[in-house]
Amino acid sequence: MNETAVDETGLAAGQAAGAEAAALGTGWRRSLHRLLGRRMAVIGAVMVVVFLGVALIGPYVAGSSTRLGLTDILAGPSGAHWLGTDDLGRDVVARICNGARVSLLAGVVSSALAMAVGVPVGLAAGYFRGWTDSVLMRINDVVLSFPYLIFAVGMAAILGPSLHNVIIALAVAEVPSVIRVVRGETLVLRQQDFVQAAVADGTRDLAIMWRSILPNMTNTLIVKATVAVPAGILGEAALSFLGLGVQPPQASWGVMLTSAQQFLAQDPLLAVFPGVAIALTTLGFNLLGDGLRDVLDPREL
Amino acid sequence: MPLLEVTDLRVQYRTEDGPVHAAKDVSFSLERGEILALVGESGCGKTATAMAVPRLLDGGNATIGGKVVLDGTELTRLPEKRMQDIRGKDISVVFQEPMTSLNPAYTIGKQIGEVIRRHTDMNRGQVRERVVELLELVGMPDARRRLGAYPHELSGGMRQRVMIATAVACDPKVLIADEPTTALDVTIQAAVLDIIRRLREELGTAVILITHDLGVVAEVADHVVVMYSGRHVEHAPTAALFDKPQHPYTLGLMDALPARAARRGGRRRLTEIPGMVPPPTTDPDACQFAPRCARADAGCTAKRPALSRVDDGHLVACYHPGPGGTA
Numbered sequence: 001m002n003e004t005a006v007d008e009t010g011l012a013a014g015q016a017a018g019a020e021a022a023a024l025g026t027g028w029r030r031s032l033h034r035l036l037g038r039r040m041a042v043i044g045a046v047m048v049v050v051f052l053g054v055a056l057i058g059p060y061v062a063g064s065s066t067r068l069g070l071t072d073i074l075a076g077p078s079g080a081h082w083l084g085t086d087d088l089g090r091d092v093v094a095r096i097c098n099g100a101r102v103s104l105l106a107g108v109v110s111s112a113l114a115m116a117v118g119v120p121v122g123l124a125a126g127y128f129r130g131w132t133d134s135v136l137m138r139i140n141d142v143v144l145s146f147p148y149l150i151f152a153v154g155m156a157a158i159l160g161p162s163l164h165n166v167i168i169a170l171a172v173a174e175v176p177s178v179i180r181v182v183r184g185e186t187l188v189l190r191q192q193d194f195v196q197a198a199v200a201d202g203t204r205d206l207a208i209m210w211r212s213i214l215p216n217m218t219n220t221l222i223v224k225a226t227v228a229v230p231a232g233i234l235g236e237a238a239l240s241f242l243g244l245g246v247q248p249p250q251a252s253w254g255v256m257l258t259s260a261q262q263f264l265a266q267d268p269l270l271a272v273f274p275g276v277a278i279a280l281t282t283l284g285f286n287l288l289g290d291g292l293r294d295v296l297d298p299r300e301l
Numbered sequence: 302m303p304l305l306e307v308t309d310l311r312v313q314y315r316t317e318d319g320p321v322h323a324a325k326d327v328s329f330s331l332e333r334g335e336i337l338a339l340v341g342e343s344g345c346g347k348t349a350t351a352m353a354v355p356r357l358l359d360g361g362n363a364t365i366g367g368k369v370v371l372d373g374t375e376l377t378r379l380p381e382k383r384m385q386d387i388r389g390k391d392i393s394v395v396f397q398e399p400m401t402s403l404n405p406a407y408t409i410g411k412q413i414g415e416v417i418r419r420h421t422d423m424n425r426g427q428v429r430e431r432v433v434e435l436l437e438l439v440g441m442p443d444a445r446r447r448l449g450a451y452p453h454e455l456s457g458g459m460r461q462r463v464m465i466a467t468a469v470a471c472d473p474k475v476l477i478a479d480e481p482t483t484a485l486d487v488t489i490q491a492a493v494l495d496i497i498r499r500l501r502e503e504l505g506t507a508v509i510l511i512t513h514d515l516g517v518v519a520e521v522a523d524h525v526v527v528m529y530s531g532r533h534v535e536h537a538p539t540a541a542l543f544d545k546p547q548h549p550y551t552l553g554l555m556d557a558l559p560a561r562a563a564r565r566g567g568r569r570r571l572t573e574i575p576g577m578v579p580p581p582t583t584d585p586d587a588c589q590f591a592p593r594c595a596r597a598d599a600g601c602t603a604k605r606p607a608l609s610r611v612d613d614g615h616l617v618a619c620y621h622p623g624p625g626g627t628a
Contacts, residue, residue: 193401200357200396201416201467202389211415215406 034295041291047284055104058097065090065098065251074267083273086256087263088249092270095251096277102163102252103281106236110167111228114174115221121175122182123209127190137183143176152235156244163236163252166245170235174228181224185217192216219296226289230282237278253278303330304372304507305354305475311366312349312358321581323349325531326367328608329524331475334501336508338522338539340515340554344578346531347511351477354509355392356384372474390420393468397480399461403452409463410448413470420471435466438503439496458489462496469500476500479511494521515558519543524614527551530579530589533608537615547611547622549594550574588619596621 035041059065069089076084083092125136143151155169189195190213198212239245240254248255253274260271312324324346331337339347352358353365356376369376371391376384388394396402404412413435414428423431429448436444439462452460461481468476478497482490498521500506510522518525518539525542527535527550535548546552553574576593586605591597600620608616 193396193398194404196357197394197396197402197464197467198404200355200388200394202385202387202419203415204385204419207415207419211407212404216404218406 031295035291038291038294040287041295044284044287044289044291047280048288051100051281051284052104054097055100059094059101062094062097063091065094066249067091067094074263074270076267076269084267084269086270087259092256092273095256096253096273098251099253099256099274099277100281102240102246102250103233103236103278106163106167106170107229107232110170110174110232110235111225113167113171114178114228115225117171118175118178119182119214119221122179123186123213125179126183126186127205127209127213129187133183136179140176140179144180148173148177148231149235149238152239153242153244156239161244161247163246163250166236166239167232169239170232173235174231178224178228181220182217185220186213189213189216223289223293223296226285226292230285230289233285234278234282237274302373304333304335305331306370307350307354307367308370309367310350310353310369312346312353313364313366314359315362315364316582319582322531322584323363323581324353324528325584327526327528327531327533328367329526329533329536331507331509333474333507334505335524336497336501336510336522338510338512338518338525339528340512340518340525341528342513342578344581345528346581347528348479349531350528351479351509351511352394354475354477355388355394356381357388357394386420389416389468389473390471391473392475392477393471393473395461395464395468395476395478395481397483399457399464399484402464403460405452408449408451409455410450413463413467416467416470431470432466435470436462438469438500439463439466440492441466457485458492461485461489461493465493465496465500469504469506472504473506475509476506477509477511480513481510482517483512483514490517497521515554527554531581531584532589532618534590534619535615535617536608537612537617541612541615545612545615545624547615547617547624548590548619549596549621550590552624553593 035045067090069085069091071089072078072081072085073089074085074087075081075089078084081091081093083096085091086095121136125133146154152169152173155172156166159165159169186209195208195212198208203212236245236252237254237257240252241257242254243258246252246255248259256274257271260267260274263270307330308328310324310327311322314321314323327346327350329337339351341347349358349363353363354369354371354376356365358365365377367377371387374387376387379387403409410429410432413432417423417428417431432448433444436447441447441459441462447455452463455463461484465481476497481497482493485493494517497508497510501508510517512518522539525535525537525539526533527542527548529550535542535546535551537547542551543555546555553572556572557574559571574593579589579592587603588594588597588601588606591601594601598621606618606620608618611617611622
């Protein structure tokens with residue numbers, strides 16, 4: 001007994017270091033290290049951090065986004081207004097900062113809501129299979145057959161224009177894709193030996209889903225979030241642009257684009273700044289997401 | 302009354318090619334502290350038979366027939382909720398693959414503790430002490446420090462010890478070990494078999510050992526059930542099986558063992574059994590082994606031989622039993 005014990009502790013170090021490097025779950029430090037080795041992912045991460053900074057701190061620094069200016073109307077960039085002013089003399093920097101906050105709120109809250117609904121439903125469908133699965137997935141297919149934005153526009157039109165309703169509409173539009181991803185992952189994990197072992201230990205269904213399956217799809221969920229958040233940001237901008245979302249005078253990148261539209265001839269820069277903000281933020285999330293996908297290696301998406 | 306009595310167990314899987322008969326009319330019984338080996342080649346139904354006891358077969362596709370009585374409780378008709386209370390407590394399972402049978406997201410202390418918490422009312426401290434005790438029981442060096450170890454930090458042998466500790470956490474009456482040593486290297490195999498033997502001695506656990514390794518059988522089993530193509534072809538005390546194997550299939554298995562072949566006249570070559578295992582979708586009323594058997598005659602394909610007694614506790618399903626030469 002003793003001899004084998006000594007033998008094995010020696011073995012343990014070697015084996016653990018080798019094949020298990022790619023194991024699920026742990027190894028966060030290694031993943032972070034690999035992520036930092038990817039230039040595009042780092043650029044994406046920096047863009048996301050800048051966006052978060054602008055959204056969280058910007059509004060306090062840049063001042064009111066709705067204060068009207070009587071002298072500077074449609075003014076170009078200057079020392080007083082770095083990105084100029086709009087048709088009502090409002091500072092564009094302040095409006096971009098406040099718009100960032102709205103975007104962040106729309107992207108993060110709609111994704112969180114979609115996950116909160118989609119994860120349990122996907123888990124249940126993938127775990128129980130049978131008729132539960134069939135019914136849920138057929139409903140899901142119906143919703144998925146509408147393009148994301150069309151569905152969100154429809155929802156927002158029914159609910160009425162407001163930021164709350166935009167968030168709800170985007171969340172509902174996002175739910176089916178979350179369900180599909182979680183269900184797929186659950187189907188795979190369900191077949192894993194450690195899940196079978198949990199069943200053999202008499203573990204109850206809910207505990208198996210919560211402890212054996214969910215923690216092992218964290219990677220997938222993180223990557224899914226980096227796709228869902230920019231989709232929400234883009235969705236909010238689109239809905240606000242169409243007048244179904246945030247209402248003037250409140251600032252949102254979509255609202256800014258709508259009002260800039262009328263002054264394209266006089267002041268084309270007015271449309272450029274919110275457009276660039278939307279593009280850079282979405283690009284940043286996508287680059288970061290691509291990097292995470294490579295590093296964390298989820299099975300789907 | 303035996304601890305576990307399995308009578309005419311049938312396991313069927315529904316597949317696209319029609320029903321697959323994984324186990325057909327298998328019967329055996331198990332006493333407290335007994336180690337029973339189920340042997341046979343891959344696909345012979347040994348795993349299906351054993352896993353049908355705690356009903357761990359794919360619920361949608363498998364149907365289980367016959368009777369499984371554990372300590373007076375008939376398990377085949379128990380509601381699933383009650384069955385969940387029995388799994389891990391009265392019957393537990395150690396799987397073949399220690400590398401993948403532990404949840405990578407939790408420490409081993411938490412995983413073992415979870416099972417104890419599920420089936421008992423112990424408080425946090427008691428659970429912790431019990432986990433340490435279990436790890437010591439299965440020979441985990443430095444048990445207390447290993448509580449916080451994640452599965453990927455342990456070797457295969459250590460993980461198999463954790464699996465066994467989990468399985469015996471609630472003092473099960475029956476432990477089902479499905480090829481527990483196959484994925485391990487030889488020195489660790491010996492240690493794991495040693496643990497299984499000790500559990501039987503110290504806790505009185507009855508063990509169903511699924512294996513295709515006759516060496517393992519000779520080392521630990523009290524009784525052996527030899528299975529072929531879903532059927533139970535020979536059942537004997539271990540010593541009797543090795544001394545006087547009766548079924549031609551058992552003889553064939555023995556001739557394929559290096560040590561044994563050498564002892565029999567010093568032949569260098571191992572003999573294999575000619576032919577192939579019949580497809581599991583058929584279940585003819587004939588001896589399933591007849592097409593591969595040197596002793597087969599017209600009678601063998603006319604009617605299926607029943608299990609009959611040849612010696613004390615030694616059963617065989619063959620019209621021409623006996624330890625003579627085979628192929």
